[in-house]
Amino acid sequence: MNIIEQAIHVVKSGGIVIYPTDTAFGIGCRIDAKDAVDRLFSLRRRPATQAMPVLVFSVEMANLYYDSPSDIVRRLMKTYWPGALTIVAKCHKDLIYSPIRGGGDSVGLRMPNHEVALKIIKAVGVPILGPSANFHGAPTPYRTEDLDPELVKLVDFVVPGICTVKQASTVVDCTVSPYVILRAGAVKLI
Numbered sequence: 001m002n003i004i005e006q007a008i009h010v011v012k013s014g015g016i017v018i019y020p021t022d023t024a025f026g027i028g029c030r031i032d033a034k035d036a037v038d039r040l041f042s043l044r045r046r047p048a049t050q051a052m053p054v055l056v057f058s059v060e061m062a063n064l065y066y067d068s069p070s071d072i073v074r075r076l077m078k079t080y081w082p083g084a085l086t087i088v089a090k091c092h093k094d095l096i097y098s099p100i101r102g103g104g105d106s107v108g109l110r111m112p113n114h115e116v117a118l119k120i121i122k123a124v125g126v127p128i129l130g131p132s133a134n135f136h137g138a139p140t141p142y143r144t145e146d147l148d149p150e151l152v153k154l155v156d157f158v159v160p161g162i163c164t165v166k167q168a169s170t171v172v173d174c175t176v177s178p179y180v181i182l183r184a185g186a187v188k189l190i
Contacts, residue, residue: 003159004116008123010157016040018133018147019120020161021055021112023084023169023186025141027133027155028055030126034097040129041099043154046136051102053086053169054109055130057121062109065127067092073174076189082113084169084186100129106175116161132168142166 001009007017014033019026027044029036031054041048056062059077063069067090069077076087091107101107110130112118121128132140133147141147144160152158170185181189 004119007120007157007159011120011124011128015156016043016154017120017157017159018152018155019117019159020114020144020163021117021130022082022114022163022165023112023167024163025133025144025147026055026112026117026130027151028128028130030124030128031096031100032126037097037099037129043151044131044134044136046131048099049102051104051106051108052100053130053171054096054100054107054127055117055121056109056111056127057118058111061121061127062087062111065091065095065107065109070174070177072177072179076172076174077111080187080189081111082118083111084113084165084167085189086110086169086171086183088171088173088175088182090175106173108171110169114164116159120159140168 014036016029073089086108088108165186167186170187171183173180
């Protein structure tokens, strides 16, 4: 079994992996494994009231979780995905565990432009959590050697690799009109 196959096996069975994306190293589990989601919040020391970004394999996968995405959401997905844009929009709350949504009714989805992350998500068959692989408030890891050894000890598997962009994603809130940029990052909206 190669490294990516091992990561897929761990995620499918409810484990937590650290993996490279285009922007930074992410830490994730399948979004439908509540115990793994709770564990991920706990080991990252992230408050359960703070939503976490979710990574998808395709626009089609995103549309299963977004609730009637607006024209602007559809245009942003078409223009910037795959890529470093996280789009926050209303979601189907029954499909996304409350802490992932920060208890709200929206979710931030992104389709990474990275072969490893996309292979894992596609094989698992559901979106995976995609926050950066660091303790809450600690520096974002852009290289394997930037990963905190204490965090690495707490996860089930680490996929080494290269992050190509080495900059956080831009986060745009499309629950309001006009949309609002919550975090300026690698993508400049035009």
